[in-house]
Amino acid sequence: MFVIIAGAGRVGYNLAKGLLAEGHEIALVEKDKSRYQTLVDEFGESVINGDASDAFTLKQAGANRCDLLVATAGNDEDNLVICQMAKIVYMVPKTIARVNDPKNEVLFTKLGIDQTVNTTNMISALIGHKVGAGFLAELLSFQNAEIVQIEVPEGSGVIGKPVKDLILPKDTLLIASIRDEQVQVLKGDSTILANDSLIALTNKAGEEALRKLI
Amino acid sequence: MKVVICGSGKVGTKIAEALGQQDNDLVIIDRDADAFRPIEAILTNAQFISGNIADQDVLVKAGIEGADIFLALTNDDNANIFSAQIAKELFKVKKVIACVKDPVRAKAFTDELGLVTVCGTDLIADQIKKKMGAK
Numbered sequence: 001m002f003v004i005i006a007g008a009g010r011v012g013y014n015l016a017k018g019l020l021a022e023g024h025e026i027a028l029v030e031k032d033k034s035r036y037q038t039l040v041d042e043f044g045e046s047v048i049n050g051d052a053s054d055a056f057t058l059k060q061a062g063a064n065r066c067d068l069l070v071a072t073a074g075n076d077e078d079n080l081v082i083c084q085m086a087k088i089v090y091m092v093p094k095t096i097a098r099v100n101d102p103k104n105e106v107l108f109t110k111l112g113i114d115q116t117v118n119t120t121n122m123i124s125a126l127i128g129h130k131v132g133a134g135f136l137a138e139l140l141s142f143q144n145a146e147i148v149q150i151e152v153p154e155g156s157g158v159i160g161k162p163v164k165d166l167i168l169p170k171d172t173l174l175i176a177s178i179r180d181e182q183v184q185v186l187k188g189d190s191t192i193l194a195n196d197s198l199i200a201l202t203n204k205a206g207e208e209a210l211r212k213l214i
Numbered sequence: 215m216k217v218v219i220c221g222s223g224k225v226g227t228k229i230a231e232a233l234g235q236q237d238n239d240l241v242i243i244d245r246d247a248d249a250f251r252p253i254e255a256i257l258t259n260a261q262f263i264s265g266n267i268a269d270q271d272v273l274v275k276a277g278i279e280g281a282d283i284f285l286a287l288t289n290d291d292n293a294n295i296f297s298a299q300i301a302k303e304l305f306k307v308k309k310v311i312a313c314v315k316d317p318v319r320a321k322a323f324t325d326e327l328g329l330v331t332v333c334g335t336d337l338i339a340d341q342i343k344k345k346m347g348a349k
Contacts, residue, residue: 053316054316054319076296078292080296084322084327104270107304111327
């Protein structure tokens with residue numbers, strides 16, 4: 001796959017390295033000239049100096065033939081416009097944007113960005129996981145659905161019950177549970193224990209009902 | 215009418231001055247509170263808010279919810295396009311105009327997403343061509 005990564009900060013840089021290691025072709029676009037210069041040795045011609053919301057820079061990066069564009073900048077206005085330009089001008093089939101301010105997620109989804117990665121929510125999810133019971137955290141959202149993680153508190157009504165007996169909110173599916181650092185896929189006859197961390201597919205409407213249930 | 219103006223640079227100041235002479239309820243947002251000084255001296259009844267126009271909380275504080283007109287006139291194309299889309303898509307402001315210096319970006323958002331943009335670069339280039347007598 002050929003992926004354009006807009007923004008070579010920590011997120012963009014590590015993503016680029018990871019994708020290269022997996023054998024993908026990448027173009028990494030960095031606006032800041034001095035940051036760009038530090039990356040040339042490592043990435044050679046795959047790193048481009050320019051503003052990725054500029055059509056010319058996008059073209060230089062190969063937007064007209066890329067499979068995916070990921071915008072990883074630290075500010076949401078750049079990420080949104082970069083993805084929109086890629087879609088409008090170069091018909092890039094798929095765009096993923098890092099969303100820094102959780103309030104902007106609705107806007108991104110509404111404006112046709114295929115997938116958003118909300119770093120602020122992810123960090124709070126990780127902290128919430130450490131805080132523990134009853135905390136529901138959104139891990140990933142796409143179209144109108146989301147993947148969430150929720151801790152099962154002591155005394156929860158779902159403890160000891162097989163998954164198939166639970167009355168889940170509409171369009172919600174329990175996917176996996178994490179117990180003692182081990183991930184296991186949940187089946188109909190799997191039972192849930194206190195302090196399990198559940199991974200579920202749900203949507204905005206199901207989120208609150210799921211939190212109540214657990 | 216209630217008007218939210220983002221950016222109190224030269225363009226923002228000029229528009230605010232014109233709108234302030236009529237009976238309008240003006241709110242002006244700029245990242246830099248010092249930028250208000252020239253306009254503050256002229257417009258005594260406008261509200262000034264310092265903050266990032268790409269932050270929804272700042273826009274709500276400026277009263278975007280009840281605004282009739284939203285003007286994104288800062289020097290930052292992406293911030294203007296972003297806040298204009300917040301105004302149009304999330305807060306359903308009837309009249310939204312964004313200044314976009316990059317002609318390609320201005321055209322893309324106008325043609326494909328129906329955003330009302332004003333491209334200073336195009337206007338200046340047209341004027342220069344006209345004054346040179348070229349067609």
